[in-house]
Amino acid sequence: MAKSHCMPYYFWQEENVRVLGVPYRQNVTMYIFMPMNSTRQLVQSMQSKITAERVNDIVTKMKMKSVTVMFPKMHISNSISLKNVLQQLGVYTLFERNEADLKRLLASNTTDRFGGDPLDLLEVLQDTKENAILLLQQQIPDCIIEERSNIDRGECLKDHCAYGGKTCVCCIESFRRRRRRDAF
Structure with a gap:
C-alpha cells in the first residue's frame, strides 16, 4: 500500500522515534x-x-504532516481450534466423519412460538434485532414494527413480539392491545 496524505505525525526526540498515525x-x-x-x-x-x-x-502532541507511506497490505485475523478442548471434554465422534451426525444441529424438533415451521438452530443463535424483525415479518405479514429498548426478554415475548440484540420489537397493534389490557 502506498499513500500520500496528511496524517498525524510526531517526532519523539527522547527516543529518536518517528510516530505516524494511519487512519x-x-x-x-x-x-x-x-x-x-x-x-x-x-x-x-x-x-x-x-x-x-x-x-x-x-497522540495529543501530533501535528498533521504531508507524508508518503509505503506499507504492506495486511489482514489480521484470529482463530481458535476447539478440537482439543472438545476432545478433552469427551467429544470424539464429532470429529469422525463416518460417525458424526450433525443434521439435528440444523433443524430442531420444536416449532417456533407461533406454531410454524421448525426452528433453524443456527438462526436462533443469531440474537440480533434484524433477525427478530425478520421473524415477526414472517409470522405476521402485515406487521408494522415498533422497537422498545427498555423491556426485558420475558416481558417482550408476550403477544406478537420478538427479542434480539437487547431490543424488543413488536407489531404496533400488539403494543396497543397490551397498553389497553394493562390499563384495566
Missing part, C-alpha cells in the same frame, strides 16, 4: 513507531518505555 475506518487509527537507525536493542528499549500515558501524550 482507518470508524475512527480507528493505527500508530506506527519507527525508531531512527533501528536495531533490535533500540526497538526493545523503546517498547519498554511505551506506556498508555506516553502514547496518550504523543
Whole structure:
C-alpha cells in the first residue's frame, strides 16, 4: 500500500522515534513507531518505555504532516481450534466423519412460538434485532414494527413480539392491545 496524505505525525526526540498515525475506518487509527537507525536493542528499549500515558501524550502532541507511506497490505485475523478442548471434554465422534451426525444441529424438533415451521438452530443463535424483525415479518405479514429498548426478554415475548440484540420489537397493534389490557 502506498499513500500520500496528511496524517498525524510526531517526532519523539527522547527516543529518536518517528510516530505516524494511519487512519482507518470508524475512527480507528493505527500508530506506527519507527525508531531512527533501528536495531533490535533500540526497538526493545523503546517498547519498554511505551506506556498508555506516553502514547496518550504523543497522540495529543501530533501535528498533521504531508507524508508518503509505503506499507504492506495486511489482514489480521484470529482463530481458535476447539478440537482439543472438545476432545478433552469427551467429544470424539464429532470429529469422525463416518460417525458424526450433525443434521439435528440444523433443524430442531420444536416449532417456533407461533406454531410454524421448525426452528433453524443456527438462526436462533443469531440474537440480533434484524433477525427478530425478520421473524415477526414472517409470522405476521402485515406487521408494522415498533422497537422498545427498555423491556426485558420475558416481558417482550408476550403477544406478537420478538427479542434480539437487547431490543424488543413488536407489531404496533400488539403494543396497543397490551397498553389497553394493562390499563384495566
